[in-house]
Amino acid sequence: MKKEFRILFLMLLLVGSGCATNQGKRWTATGTAVAAGVGLGIANAPAGERKELHAVFWGSLLGLGAALISQEVFSDQKEIDRLAAENEKQRLQLDIIQNANTVLLREGKGYFKSQSGEELFSSGKAKWRLYQIDKWVKNGPNQLIHQDKMVEILPLESDGTAK
Numbered sequence: 001m002k003k004e005f006r007i008l009f010l011m012l013l014l015v016g017s018g019c020a021t022n023q024g025k026r027w028t029a030t031g032t033a034v035a036a037g038v039g040l041g042i043a044n045a046p047a048g049e050r051k052e053l054h055a056v057f058w059g060s061l062l063g064l065g066a067a068l069i070s071q072e073v074f075s076d077q078k079e080i081d082r083l084a085a086e087n088e089k090q091r092l093q094l095d096i097i098q099n100a101n102t103v104l105l106r107e108g109k110g111y112f113k114s115q116s117g118e119e120l121f122s123s124g125k126a127k128w129r130l131y132q133i134d135k136w137v138k139n140g141p142n143q144l145i146h147q148d149k150m151v152e153i154l155p156l157e158s159d160g161t162a163k
Helices: 002-017 022-044 051-073 077-098
Strands: 103-109 126-138 144-155
Touching: 022 051, 077 144
Parallel strands: none
Antiparallel strands: 103 126, 126 144
């Protein structure tokens, strides 16, 4: 019985030595939990029953629990969201670069009103830049739309400076 607890203790120490990536940490946590469950199943099996069945039962239960918990704890969602936002920012910057005829007309903070007087966004939330562009965009198989102005909105940090 002492031998099983030593093996169980060594398996639990493996949790701290997980890989640097989140996927590696999830695999390490799941594998360690399976090994710990196997050790618990063997150590706590009643005398008249097969130890292998208890090892499989406890190993699968603890492994499943560890997999579900580690999926939440070591989630990659924040990194995915950050990369998606960065990708969108890069795409918008590339679109501005590709518009070779882009000319900055005005920029500022606060209220920006289009020529028709419609308010686009409220004060204190963003800086804006108004560009003169000359771009044709395909709209279906038989239509082209000419674009002549572009507004770039730059979010402000909490201290009032642009990102």
